[in-house]
Amino acid sequence: GQQLNQSPQSMFIQEGEDVSMNCTSSSIFNTWLWYKQDPGEGPVLLIALYKAGELTSNGRLTAQFGITRKDSFLNISASIPSDVGIYFCAGHAGGTSYGKLTFGQGTILTVHP
């Protein structure tokens, strides 16, 4: 199946710092999604990107759909303790993979007060 490489695998930061993470793919995606998983819960959608080059914000979060359609980035500004969790990128290719959604390995974020 399609592979998504998400980096970094983990981050330890101080409250107030900015955070950047990214996902790259060996193949093209038509949709990029970013989810966050809080401890003991299922993932929740943060941002959806549907067009190459698209830059979308949700509060302190900003995500971009790469021009090549093979990558995406998520930035968190001025981190706070409740940003702790696992962040996943996910890609949807469409076409013959119409119903498939591929997730990255996740970035574990720890924020020190």
Place this chain on the structure above:
Amino acid sequence: EAQVTQNPRYLITVTGKKLTVTCSQNMNHEYMSWYRQDPGLGLRQIYYSMNVEVTDKGDVPEGYKVSRKEKRNFPLILESPSPNQTSLYFCASSFGTSGHNEQFFGPGTRLTVL
């Protein structure tokens, strides 16, 4: 309250003993999907369903079965569980048929196969 429910939340079983994990959603969503989450591997899609009686394999379907007889339910069946199926399982649903819209996830089922 709009939600996806899974049962059981925790299950410890033995190799070879058939089990079913139920999933139900009350949002009238067409699309439903099962994932397993393992450390360092993220979420991997097992099976998905784009509508009633329409199911297809995800990336890791071996050892699993699903059915979609009603829109709201999408059970995951392990006919003969093995220890490598020990994992955290999530069911999800979304409107539309492709899965690229927002997926709402259930609370998860932690399965241990001895």
